[in-house]
Amino acid sequence: MARPRTIDRDKVLDIAERIVREEGATALTFDAVAKAAGITKGGLQYCFGSKDDLTAAMVDRWMASFNAEVARSTAADASSLEHARGYVVASSRLDEATQTKMAGMLVTLLQSPEYLQRVRAWYAAWIGRFDPGSEAERRARTAFLAAEGAFFLRSLGLVEMDHAGWDGVFDDILKLL
Structure with a gap:
């Protein structure tokens, strides 16, 4: 009797991410992966x-990796x-490329109430860290929201921004803190 083949989940996720990055979220199909x-x-x-x-x-996996980076x-x-x-x-x-990939996957996920709730919970945990009774914490919340806004505007192709422009925006956001 042959030993069952094991699927390496991380390898499959790497391949799926590559497909999204190179071909877009619409190219992500079970057949393609x-x-x-x-x-x-x-x-x-x-x-x-x-x-x-x-x-x-x-x-x-991306949210866990991002949280680990933070x-x-x-x-x-x-x-x-x-x-x-x-x-x-x-x-x-x-x-x-990472921004575009993540925005595409999030847009796909947000169409499902179950997955929408998971993403909302992640954001709620971040927003919940900030005390609205503190001026400094409100600025931190604003910086958080500004960073997310920049991420989505650039990722969805709504704002074109070169590397220097991107760095400048984040330098300004950091000044809020």
């Missing part, structure tokens, strides 16, 4: 369930202002 990964469509479905589940796994530059017992600074700095380091 299975073919590029050298696995069967059934094996991919067994591993991830549905295209939405695959996309959610990609977004979850944590690397922010002490565990840091104030909400220091967390906001870490968030803004991590956001400023995202390259345009």
Whole structure:
């Protein structure tokens, strides 16, 4: 009896991300991912369930990676202002390809109430760090929202911005903190 083949989830997620980055979110299909990964469509479905589940796994992995990036530059017992600074700095380091990929996946996910709730919870956790009774914390919340606005405007192609312009925007956002 042959040993069952194991699917490397991270490798499949890497391939799915590459497809989204190179061809756009609409090119992300089970057929395309299975073919590029050298696995069967059934094996991919067994591993991830549905295209939405695959996309959610990609977004979850990205959010965990982003949170880890913020944590690397922010002490565990840091104030909400220091967390906001870490968030803004991590956001400023995202390259345009990553931004486009993430925006495309988020737009896809937001069409599903289940996944919309997961993304909302992630944002609520970040926004919940800031005390609206404090002027400094309100500025930190504004910096957080400004960083997200810049991310989405650039990612969705609504604002063209070169690297120097991007750095300038984030320098200005950091001044809020």
